[in-house]
Amino acid sequence: MKIVLDAMGGDYGPAPNVEAAVSVAREFGYEIVLVGRQEMIRPLLVQHNTAGLQLPIVHASEVIEMYEHPAQAVKAKKDSSIVVGMQLVARGDADAFVTMGHTGAALAAALFHLGRITGIHRPCLTTAFPTVKGWVLLCDLGANVDCKPEWLVQFALMGSVYAERVMGKRNPRVGLISNGEEETKGTQVVQEAHAMLKHAPINFIGNVQGYDIPLGNADVFVTDGFTGNVIVKFAEGMKTMVESLLREAFMTNLQTKLAGALAKDAIKQIMKQRLDYEEVGGAPLLGVDGVVIIGHGRSKARAIRSALLRAAETVERRVVDAIEDGVKALSSAMSASAALPASH
């Protein structure tokens, strides 16, 4: 297993990336290729005991900053860690690419250097999303804003494959986000996607609504990149709001202040365990012809370590092949259903 890690990715720079790489190389024996500025990576690496570990550095002189325009940056910065790292995978020199860096740039570089899996219209960005019943998969998160129905159907298929193979969900329940349960609810695009999904070779449970997401009433939630992006960012804001309300509640009087002192750590811990990215590390960019895992910019070593392990699993469980097979099966199912009389 040879995984390329964008050592420059994320809000905390190379240090947590190097730490995570060392930890995974030591514990699992994987080769982790650190791509980025060698003059920054090497001094961090020598602080660790790396005897016998496979931790090569591939120098890349440039870094794509978070504010840059994705496609333009990928074109202009040919020697950036994201571009150089993606090329290693594209050339077959490595099995997977992992980054905590610029999501849009990773998407653009993946499209340019890896290309799409045969038959896939558009790749989709995913995220593991916390629910009362554990982590589920949400896609798309913003790669595709104006979607066609058949794109949503493919997102559903790809999400189902990943949830089954990597997230350990058996026969994952796939829900299509809409503004009502009935199949007549939703935008024109959602209604058409619903009609097609009924014939798709996945466990489609129909439309799901906003409240079904935090309640974990599906394993894979499918939506367009506009809605997905709004949902994920709304959840972020709501978390901040709840924290603020709790602080306020604990400040009510002496009794609640005591309660706050007693329960603060337990609440923090449970919120961290159940709502934070550290556990899941990253989520795949699905539909490109290679394994790409993109993590949160705020990831620390523990989250990056999880992302590297997710990448290894995605390679081992042959997710890319499974999507390729799935798309063929989907295409046959769609043709077969189109051949049926309209009443069926």
Next chain:
Amino acid sequence: MKIVLDAMGGDYGPAPNVEAAVSVAREFGYEIVLVGRQEMIRPLLVQHNTAGLQLPIVHASEVIEMYEHPAQAVKAKKDSSIVVGMQLVARGDADAFVTMGHTGAALAAALFHLGRITGIHRPCLTTAFPTVKGWVLLCDLGANVDCKPEWLVQFALMGSVYAERVMGKRNPRVGLISNGEEETKGTQVVQEAHAMLKHAPINFIGNVQGYDIPLGNADVFVTDGFTGNVIVKFAEGMKTMVESLLREAFMTNLQTKLAGALAKDAIKQIMKQRLDYEEVGGAPLLGVDGVVIIGHGRSKARAIRSALLRAAETVERRVVDAIEDGVKALSSAMSASAALPASH
């Protein structure tokens, strides 16, 4: 002030409606017309001291149930409380209609009996939405799923008028929900709406993102009915999730159980005060030619009372007239901006 209240509306039947009507009639001297089954309303009314209060009953033999198809129900049940009540306003026999009942049916009845304000393409459903900085207005919530850019622009105008006149926001900040701040972000429809909103006679602050909503970074959040519906229902689910995580945190050990016992009431109270509908009662259906306030089905007397007061304010502050004037101003502004060279 004469307000029609759908006495049959809401999950708890006529009792809280009657209670709220009596309270508002007594305290403010308004006439509250109770529409619904008189054999159910009268026995409730006699339990209160109504001497000198104006609380006429208008009998309506039918009730539109929550599961019914809105337009069909409105057509079929001509003697339902929603239809009879809306007709009273349409005929000029009352100033406003308030219901905790079937939202879609109220919308259909309003469109059919009141019609739209001249120049308005589509009415929009709104809700008061809790944020860390107090209540804001969110529209549309599902009346219009596939929206045209000019509809979104009108939602923005109508929301701005209501927020200023009734919610007490001075020069309300109007944000367009998108998947990024830049005006190049969003669906085609959102991008076109953004371009038009820059010339609209309102305080348009540009695109806002999901996290800006709970953080209260605008006074009016504008979106299509699909996204708005998903957001509101997602927030509902997230509240349930947070309550469940808190319960879990307080069950960690003896210390946290003690903390839970000490802080439970304060937390409940703050969540209720800051996240619940009781305070705001209801939100207007904007764009129809009359005042219609629709409240949450789970409303109790306190929320219904708030909804009645909102209706009175909406009448007093002449929101319908202000929208009519606003639409004319908007239309002039749009024509003027269209006449400018493209570089402006």
